[in-house]
Amino acid sequence: MKAFVALSMCLVLFSCNGLVSNALDTITTNQSIRDGESLLSAGGIFELGFFSKGDPPKRYLGIWYKKITTTIVWVANRAAPLADTSGTLRVTHRGSLVLLSGNGSEIWSSNWSIPVLNPVAQLLDSGNLVVKDADGSDPNNFMWQSFDHPTDTSLARMKIGWNRTSGFERYLTSWKSIDDPSPGSFTLHLDPNGYPQLLLKQGSDIKFRSGPWNGLRWSGTPNLNPNPYYRYGFVLNEEETYYHYELLNSSVISRLILIPNGILERFTWIDRMRGWTLYLTAPIDQCDDYATCGAYGSCRVDASPVCRCLKGFVPQFSQEWDILDWSNGCVRKNPLDCEKDIFVPYSSLKLPDTQSSWFNKSMNLQECKVVCLKNCSCTAYSNLDIQDGGSGCLLWFGKLMDIREYNENGQDLYIRMAASESALLPSHQKKHKPVMALAVSFGSVFLILVLLTICVLQCKKKKMELPQGDNCEDRDADLELPLFDMSTIAIATNYFSTNNKLGEGGFGPVYKGVLMGGQEIAVKVLSRTSRQGLQEFKNEVRYVSKLQHRNLVKLLGCCIQEENLLIYEFMPNRSLDSFLFDPTRREHLDWSARFNIINGIARGLLYLHEDSRLRIIHRDIKASNVLLDYEMNPKISDFGLAKSFTGNETQANTDRVVGTYGYMSPEYALEGVFSTKSDVFSYGVLVLETISGKRNRGFHHPGHRQNLLGHAWRLFSEGRSMQLLDKVVKNSCSTSEALRSIHIGLLCVQRCPDDRPSMSAVVMMLGSDIELPHPKEPGFFNERNLLEESTSQSQPNEITMTGLSAR
Incomplete structure (x- = not known):
């Protein structure tokens, strides 16, 4: 009887050889997790177990959302994958987590070496895997936790930063690729030099800088506003320096991820959409690239060119600026004279790089100015915290780097200038001048006006006559x-x-x-x-x-x-179609290049549709309008047919339909209705063309009369999508990426605009493993449809059409 009871208990809690039940969130030293087993957090939010990635597939131990099993948030053995399903996770009596292969060799370990009386490993509802004493619950007494060793994802209450006492750092490292969790080349750090700021790096090179924390947000993220879902925070004390965020609503699911191509993105899960929604991204544009305009240069994304020198400064090498090379930045017009210098205010800025800065939390702005003025090496000062009128002191030493201007939520910066630059001071700060000086000023203004008038007349003479009907x-x-x-x-x-x-x-x-x-x-x-x-x-x-x-x-x-x-x-490699549809040159486009092109076009369209200050509908997305640079990176070109929307506009109607057959959406071609979803349709066509190496229009198949869209749809419906793949990339192809790209392409070319995803959703789907909805029938999937039959006498491939009246 005793043996029967013991056996029953073993079956309820764990098998006699130590396998854990899937219902538990904790394992002890007498238990283990084998491949196929898992831990589930108490609230059923996160799950820990084994998953596959790569081709051929490799096995990893990781953590994911229970209801979003394809979204991995942490990986243990990212640098040492298992080749088979023999892996086992155990807790040693010394309090260390170890991952063993089938022959008992250690694949990964948490490396804890201090003996513990009764160690256990527990998966918390926060997504944190912890090792602790079985009777302890104080987070300060955890022996080890996965939150101290993040991979590419930051979850709520996870810290990004430093323990100032021990020197221990927590930072993000991207995956090598979407299908390879091994450490990639991009990292996100909280830089401890000067006043801390987030730095996104590729190797040792800075790619993006958040700017210093100003009490409300990072100086370089003006769109990071308070909201009802998250609370952002920055902690700086004697023991720790870190950035973190908390979720204010337990029903909200959100994550911050550093994706393989070096973009930092925040996603929020939307239940009704069964998908992730992109909430914010960094870097966003050219002005977010680190030090675009060099020292004392200021970047403004809605200006042309984007770089200019701050007032009181001139290009260091003017000939370089003439060809839009701003890397060497600017220099002062007039040299400083320490005891006579003044401070000129500059407004609405992203504050400069703070790696060479000094700060004091208790000073006010006037005290800050005095300290800076007394130190001849001090080049600028600002408030540390902008709340409640401003407080604290932040000083810069050396050249001022990585400045950009904003339309809103920028900050004030006071820059040390020579006394001779007093004209740059606001009017209320200028000293009264003698009458003679005033007269000279009036004379100078008069002379400048005369010169400007002469200049304008000269410019008008140089301008050619406008074509008839144009407006000057x-x-x-x-x-x-x-x-x-x-x-x-x-x-x-x-x-x-x-x-x-x-x-x-x-x-x-x-x-x-x-x-x-x-x-x-x-x-x-x-x-x-x-x-x-x-x-x-x-x-x-x-x-x-x-x-x-x-x-x-x-x-x-x-x-x-x-x-x-x-x-x-x-663009040295010209257009995408010159490679894609050329029997010889297409071999230069391996799968990695094609997937990079698919991603790059998606990000360009996302910027046009959502992130630019204008909402732009391109209306002619096609292979010949995608140009390739030296590294085969795609760039969208030819905005001659583009239209912009303002305010809350989302679509428009035209009686002059323009675009290219084979890429145009049904609602636009037949009814003249265009929107961002029209571009999405064109993008979907381009994705399928990039994968297959075949044109949509003019595609022929001996077994049916459908075009490329119809052919892709047929293969997908029959579970044969890989047959769409261009034969020249089969050896270099990632099967999971290819299948996912085909799936996304078919989602984009669905007949109904409302069924198509937004470009933010497309970017999210390309960069994650979320489950994708089943696509509906594409629009214009027959080789000969009403629109094409009406123009059967035209050229067989690309035709740009104009002047077709909408119905």
Whole structure:
């Protein structure tokens, strides 16, 4: 009888060979977790167990959300995967967690070596795996916890920062790829030098800097506002320095993740959508890239060019700034004289890099100024905390780096300047001048006005006559770009030699050029006979000059002398279609390059739709409008057909449908209704083309009459999606990435716009393992549909159509 009771207890709690029941959140030294077993936190929120990644699959021990099993938040053996399902997790009598392989060798360990009376491992509802004494619950007495060793994800109440006593650091490290949890090249640290700030690094290089904490948010994250779901915090005391956040509503699920390509993203789970929603991202744009404008340079993303020197400073090397190379920054117009210097206020800034700074929490701003003035090495000062009128003192020493300007939520910075720069002071700070000086000032102003008048008249003479029907005022208002001389561009392009010609579109020809400083450029020439080109010219200037993103082609300037020219950064690998649909060059696009292109286009569109100050609908996303740089990174180009929305507008209707057959959504092609979901449809077509190496329009299959969309849909429905894959990438392909990309592509080309995901959802789906909804039937999936039959006499591949009246 006793033996029967003992056996019953063994079956209830754990098997006789020590396997833990799936209902438990804790294991003791007498228990273990084998592959196929798991721990479940008491509230059923998180689960710990084994999962597979890679091709061929490798096994890892990790933690994930119980109801979102594909979202991994922590990995134990990320650098030492198991080759099979023989792994076992145990707790030793010395209080250490160990992961063993089938032959008993140690794969991973928590490395605790102090003996403990009764150690246990417990998975908490916070997602924290802890080792503690069985009778203890005080977090301060945990012997080990996974929160001290984060991987790529920060959960609520997890700390990112330092223990100042022991020197122990907690930081994030990206996965190597979406299918490889091993440590990647990107890390997120709280930098302890000077006043702490978050630094996103690739190796030792800084890629993004959050700016210092100002009491409400990081100085470089003005969109990080208080909300009802999270509370952000920064702790700085004698023992610890760390950043953390807390969830204010227990029903909210949120995570901060450093994805493999070095982007920091916050996601929130939406139950009704059964998916993650992107809440914020960093870096966002070119001005978030570290030190874009160099020392004493200021970056403003809605300006063109984005970089300029702070008032009182000039470019260190003006010839470099002429070709938009700002890396060497700016220098003072007038040298400092320590005892006579003044401080000039600059407003609405992201505060400079604080690695060489000093701070004091108790000083006020006036005391801060006095301390800075007495130290000749002090270059600037500011409040430490902006709440309640401001408090504390933050001083900078040395050059001021990584400054950007904001329209709102920026901060005031007081920069040390020579006394001769007193004209930069606000009017209430300026000293009264003698009457003679005032007279001289009036005379100077009069002289400047005369010179300006002469300059304006000279500029008007240089401007060519506008094509008939154009409006001079509208055109001048659009030109917010550096102006190039025709002679400069002519020399750069070898006087528009046919050997320099890259191609030609409806607007006119495009030429390659090299400026005097060596910078390569692409020059788009507006054909005098092209009315479409004139509209494109105005659209490009209006939109592209105001957009700055790593996945958008950069417009460097324009020329309006004799000809209308647009000058772009040169893309040496030309357009995506020149690789994708070429029998020989397509071999240069392995799977890694194609997946990078799919991701890059998605991020560029997300910026256009949601993150830019203008809401832009591109309306002509296609392979020929995606250009590739030296490293095959994609950049969206050709904004000639783009439209912007303002306020809460989400869609519009037009009686002039423009775009390219094969990429246009049904509601736009047939009804003239366009929205961000129109671009999503075009993106989905482009994804399927990138994966297959086949054009959507003109696709032929011996077994049916459907186009590429219909073919992809047929294969997906039959569970044969991998047959869509271009044969030249099969050896380099990640099966999971390919299947996921095909799935996402089909979600994007669904017939109904409401069924298609937003670009923020697309970016989220590409960068995570969340479960994807089943796609519905795509739009325009037959080879010959009503729209294409009406134009069967046109060219077989890409046709841009204009002037079709909507129905």
